[in-house]
Amino acid sequence: MTRLTDQCRTCHSERSEKSRAISRMKTPPVNPTGSATPEALGAFFAQCAAEARTAGRPQLVSISVVVDNLDPLAVLESIFEPGEPHFYAERPAQGFGVAGAEVAVEFTAQGARRFADAKAFIAATLANTIAVGPLAEPFAGPHFFFAAGFADEAAPGAAFPSLRLFVPRWQVARMGDSTVAVANVLVAADAPLEMLTARIWRAHAKFGAFDYSRAKQKDRPSAPRMAEEIGGSGSYQRAVAQALTEIARGDYQKVVLARALRYTTTEEFHPMGVLNHLRQRYPDCYSFSIANGKGQSFIGASPERLVRVAGGRMHTAALAGSAPRGQSASEDAAFAQGLLHSEKDLREHRLVLDSIAGRLADLGLQLEHATQPRLLGLANVHHLHTPVSASLPAEAHILDLVARLHPTPAVGGAPQEPALAAMRRLETFPRGLYAGPQGWVDHRGGGEFFVGLRSALIDGRTATAYAGAGIVAGSEPEKEFAETELKFKALLEALTQS
Template identity: 40%
Template sequence: MTSSLFPWNVHGAARAGRPPLSPADWPEKEKPLLEACQQLARATGVPQILSLAWPFPGLNPLAALAQELSLLPLQHFPSYCYFAHTVQGERVQVLGWGSLRRADLAGEKRFQVARDFVQALQPHVHTAPAPSSPQERLLCFCRFGFAPHSGGGAALVLPRWQLLQVQGEVTVARLNLEIGPDSDLAALAGQIATFFAHMQRLAQAPLPAWRPQPPLEVALAEEALLARIEKALQVIWAGSLEKVVLAEAVDLALPSPPAIPSLLAYLEAHHPDCSVFAFASESKGDFPPQVFLGASPERLLSVWQGRVQIDALAGSVARGSTGPQDCRLAEELLRSPKNRREHQWVVRSIQEALGWLGMDPWISPQPRLRRLAHIQHLQTVIEAELPDHVHLFDLLAQLHPTAAVGGYPQQAALQWLAQLEPFDRASYAAPLGWVDLQGNGELVVGIRSALIEGKRARLYAGAGIVADSKPEQEVAEIRLKLHALVQALALRPPDPLGP
């Protein structure tokens, strides 16, 4: 487990009215912490990581991201990760900036690489003060590719610093420092003071805003898409598959590079029931950073203290423009044999994956409605206990891809997708989120998403094809799923000189 070099509770002190630590506290506090880590590094021959946390009232993760990005040229962007989701009714926003440690997640052994990275890191991380809640832990951010050799920069990252805010309360800023046998402790102490002062400045940053623009035109290659759906139906009718999820990628030319924090703030405001995310690669030379972002309604895997929760999400219909119409569409979705069949393959694929690991899941007997801003889905909640010998990434390796994004049977569906889809999915429909060093984590499926690079954007959406699918209806569903990102990409930050 990560160790705590002294017990001081960040949120506990703030809520109890005690003053938080300030730079004046650190000359006497930091030296023994740094020295203790260096002694361990010398004794073990392994660099140690000291993770320090402070509360900062008024510091908002998205405002901090906007301020950081405004200060840097495109050629010098570090990697960053933003993830916002709801845990037990509380909205959690977390920002990770830079990369202190990183593992590339490509190849057939990518889930094993991720597990080994976390487990090798865990004994050498020391937190001060001790976290007072699950959400205050030091986190690593992960983004996988859909397939083992997908592009898009799949990686697991321990950030240089992290901001975490729960339900709009005091943000906890965490600085991660690597201390080797020969590290200059005075220089590291200087980094601490610089970081503290920088966070105080970021606490004054305003929240990102946006102004609406005319909607962007999205041109689906409808004829080619219909042909792929027809081919998928022929494969299903021939008995090779029960279900396959076909995706479409739409490329957009934007008038200017979008303001990522404003786009995320818009998604947060308009899709509060979704997990909003952005994973940005480090920019290299004259190339702008790639940012994979979106608002996903689908939690793939939540693990906390050995308790697992998984969402099966499949079967879709639009929201109605009036209350009665909305209820009618919802009732049709719940009664639809096609959508129930499509949904059941997802539940079955998850149940089988858990069974292969010796897990006996609890599955809700009937799907319920998952209502979002423009679309509603069938959802089944699945819960289980994680065996002691099974790591979160072992479970993820069995789950991904579920029949919600791949098909059923899994391997046959993946083989057909490789032939049917003329593009690399990259991180579309892949697992992404955060994990801590104790084996807990929150991962969603990277759907309702886009890959942005400068003034270019690639939007992704998909639809599940089963024996009684109607091709024109599947194309309409893909159009509907593209709506959230098309609408968001039309936004522009407000003119600072204008009204």
């Protein structure tokens, strides 16, 4: 049964953040689903159409309801359509999952100002948004979901533009013990009110008592019959060797070089089958799927948060330096100890941490972090990991942080410009969404972005998987190749059945 409540369950700082953001939206003191009649909903849409006439432009209408426990991935399985865009992300260890599909409004951008342009679009959209329901609940209200490429410009024929965001027509999210369903619709002055009312009323009934029987279970395909190295055999080792020559002569300190493998199978890949495996296997990671509505999905399990903003604070992390997991407790502990004392990995990690501080310096933030990195142990690899947090000034926006932090030296290099120039020259493929910032911005001015790592672009019977390694003085081509092989092995286990 649907529960409707406006009781705020957030802390004082979150309420302050909410009040600043909601002042940019229209939040009438009505609940069109509260009286549980189509007539009440129709009357509300008539008021929204009148507002659109007054404003001279359509209004984004966002209706949130708190519902009984729903699994966002199970909901997405039930209504998945390959011809519709979707965004899904879940981090079980953090206690959240979110899924949204179909498009209410969307925006694309490219170039060096793509995040600034997205910020302006969000502000303009919120100024013409009417939001109702329990907006203090986690994931309530309109959310803007992002697919952002690594580069400011997308390659010709790319599956995704360099930046695309959309507000979904429907969204289901769970945070802890709270589950919220959101319906978003663009209402123009001459909107077909009866049709809109019927559509939203059906959605309201569906999410109040969701029927999972329509879900079509999808298995992962069998092991691939072919794996093709993009760029050819030996190309990665040659690129690493060239990078080491350039590092030795002082061109830059670090560059992250990636590989791409194209797997071909006899059966089609399906994002739902892969996602069910990913969230069980990697609960500490962001399991994600971003579909372009043309049959292609970018999918993976990323260990790396780029930035999160909530309650007036920002949270990011330095993640660099890695070692394999052992087959026994003793072997695993030895690998972990070696990583914690590896001069090469500690130096690489310090480059990332120093870069975060430098890129955020103009915001005047007082960064808070431990003096020594800690271990982040994933299913197949250890990483050096340093969480970083700070209080944010009221005028700072999460997209300001994204624009400054991306790409971190963990996925690009240092110093940034010469390292990125080397990466473009030495890599044999365009990265697309790989290592780009993926995530969302909410109506409160908060949100969360992760780095699109441990990922693949699936398209029918092919999957192009990506993995990289940081190259610094002391790196060895064969060892860096072996590190990427370890990451590909974990990806292949997720994408296919052995």
